[in-house]
Amino acid sequence: MACTSLPKHSLPFLQASIPTRNPHSPTLTIISKLSQSQIYGLKLSSPSTRLVPSSSLPPRTPMCAKVSKGDVPPSFTLKDQDGKNVALSNFKGKPVVVYFYPADETPGCTKEACAFRDSYEKFKKVGAEVIGISGDDPASHKAFSKKYRLPFTLLSDEGNKVRKQWGVPSDLFGTLPGRQTYVMDRNGVVQLVYNNQFQPEKHVEETLKLLKSL
Amino acid sequence: MYTLTPHSHLPTLPRLPRTCRATATSPARTSTADPPRHLPITATTTITTPATANGSSLHSTWAHRAWVASGFASVLSSLAKSVSAAVDSGSAFDPLLAAFLGYILTDLGTGFYHWAIDNYGGPSTPIFGRQIEAFQGHHRWPWTITQREFANNLHALARAVTFAVMPIEFFATANDAAVHAFVGACAGCVMMSQQFHAWAHGTKSRLPPVVVALQDVGVLVSRAEHAAHHRPPYNSNYCIVSGVWNGLLDEWKVFEAMEMMVFFRFGVRPRSWSELELEWKEESGGVSSESHNC
Numbered sequence: 001m002a003c004t005s006l007p008k009h010s011l012p013f014l015q016a017s018i019p020t021r022n023p024h025s026p027t028l029t030i031i032s033k034l035s036q037s038q039i040y041g042l043k044l045s046s047p048s049t050r051l052v053p054s055s056s057l058p059p060r061t062p063m064c065a066k067v068s069k070g071d072v073p074p075s076f077t078l079k080d081q082d083g084k085n086v087a088l089s090n091f092k093g094k095p096v097v098v099y100f101y102p103a104d105e106t107p108g109c110t111k112e113a114c115a116f117r118d119s120y121e122k123f124k125k126v127g128a129e130v131i132g133i134s135g136d137d138p139a140s141h142k143a144f145s146k147k148y149r150l151p152f153t154l155l156s157d158e159g160n161k162v163r164k165q166w167g168v169p170s171d172l173f174g175t176l177p178g179r180q181t182y183v184m185d186r187n188g189v190v191q192l193v194y195n196n197q198f199q200p201e202k203h204v205e206e207t208l209k210l211l212k213s214l
Numbered sequence: 215m216y217t218l219t220p221h222s223h224l225p226t227l228p229r230l231p232r233t234c235r236a237t238a239t240s241p242a243r244t245s246t247a248d249p250p251r252h253l254p255i256t257a258t259t260t261i262t263t264p265a266t267a268n269g270s271s272l273h274s275t276w277a278h279r280a281w282v283a284s285g286f287a288s289v290l291s292s293l294a295k296s297v298s299a300a301v302d303s304g305s306a307f308d309p310l311l312a313a314f315l316g317y318i319l320t321d322l323g324t325g326f327y328h329w330a331i332d333n334y335g336g337p338s339t340p341i342f343g344r345q346i347e348a349f350q351g352h353h354r355w356p357w358t359i360t361q362r363e364f365a366n367n368l369h370a371l372a373r374a375v376t377f378a379v380m381p382i383e384f385f386a387t388a389n390d391a392a393v394h395a396f397v398g399a400c401a402g403c404v405m406m407s408q409q410f411h412a413w414a415h416g417t418k419s420r421l422p423p424v425v426v427a428l429q430d431v432g433v434l435v436s437r438a439e440h441a442a443h444h445r446p447p448y449n450s451n452y453c454i455v456s457g458v459w460n461g462l463l464d465e466w467k468v469f470e471a472m473e474m475m476v477f478f479r480f481g482v483r484p485r486s487w488s489e490l491e492l493e494w495k496e497e498s499g500g501v502s503s504e505s506h507n508c
Contacts (some may be wrong), residue, residue: 102474102478106474106475106477106487107447107487108474161340172474172475175474175478176474197471198471
């Protein structure tokens with residue numbers, strides 16, 4: 001069947017290089033190698049083009065509002081779906097996957113949550129904990145978690161304070177809360193920052209890939 | 215684009231959950247989002263048989279025919295002016311290119327319009343309420359579009375074309391062949407999109423061979439492509455002129471992005487997020503009544 005069709009290219013306006021500044025180093029570290037756009041995924045963990053190798057720097061708690069690879073993110077205490085306070089420090093000593101997502105009961109977030117659920121055994125196998133964070137309240141998380149039988153913790157970041165503190169970028173000119181996943185190793189140091197708004201299942205692939213290499 | 219399907223009492227229902235799909239219960243939680251609209255808690259709906267139970271609703275009336283005639287007159291007037299201007303200028307390239315662009319862009323326009331009508335508003339929405347109701351009826355009884363007579367199917371769009379083309383043509387310069395060609399092509403494709411849509415619901419054996427051929431080469435939206443729009447999750451293949459934009463819009467998740475933007479900006483969920491498929495699911499015909507409690 002001969003059909004006309006328009007070319008399918010990545011949206012150029014969504015591709016960008018994101019500079020990061022390390023306050024402990026006079027050198028501006030620029031991540032110039034980006035794997036993909038916001039549509040197809042942005043992995044902010046490639047060290048190959050850093051001007052200062054991350055391994056030579058001690059982990060730091062960022063002073064500016066952005067958590068990057070090599071950082072120890074600021075701790076937080078948020079309410080889970082049962083209304084209980086949960087602190088990031090509760091999970092010290094084990095790898096932690098913290099995924100920020102826009103909202104409960106939206107198609108992409110549901111796909112992402114179900115993908116984490118379906119691969120949860122693999123996360124348990126490597127000893128990792130999975131935490132989902134959005135601005136929804138605990139009641140919303142409870143309903144969402146119950147409906148899709150999610151085995152992991154969902155935290156309510158009401159007011160999106162932690163999202164802002166960690167520097168999760170918004171999408172689509174600031175209209176959409178970003179979908180970004182962080183993987184912390186057993187020492188609490190961020191080893192992966194993965195951003196992909198419209199391919200939510202890829203967050204699971206990328207995090208598992210990284211966890212297996214830790 | 216869709217004419218009203220009488221006897222369809224479309225529900226103003228809350229959405230019920232479905233596995234791995236969205237529901238309409240959680241509010242958007244961002245600092246920029248307006249408080250979300252909460253859907254009614256309880257509603258009862260009675261769905262009677264579709265338009266085929268009342269054959270007159272599928273027939274063309276003289277009013278329908280008059281609107282279609284005026285629509286075609288508007289289109290032909292634009293095209294005639296374009297031809298005249300092209301002859302005067304001695305060049306057909308610009309108007310032909312403009313007409314082609316009009317055909318291509320109309321496909322895109324039908325996609326956005328179709329997406330908006332399918333997902334937002336309801337029967338009581340000003341101006342668009344009847345169309346929204348008709349669109350929902352079409353999803354439940356898609357085959358009825360193939361039973362509508364020509365003018366019955368097209369008259370609503372013909373009316374819109376008549377009123378849209380008149381002022382444009384009034385202000386367009388008489389010797390601007392490209393503008394007239396663009397307007398004529400756009401208007402013609404918009405008006406005929408409902409016929410293209412009806413053909414996309416037809417069966418190969420019952421369609422004229424030339425229509426089948428045009429569908430097969432992608433000049434008209436294909437039956438297979440449009441059928442995908444009528445399958446869950448009902449959120450793709452919105453374009454209904456040639457469908458040339460469907461792949462791109464779906465690949466880039468344009469409508470998904472727009473739905474998320476609308477949700478976070480206005481707190482309104484699109485119908486395609488609904489897990490209650492009654493509003494979308496094709497009915498086999500007959501009577502059903504449902505009561506829904508949230």
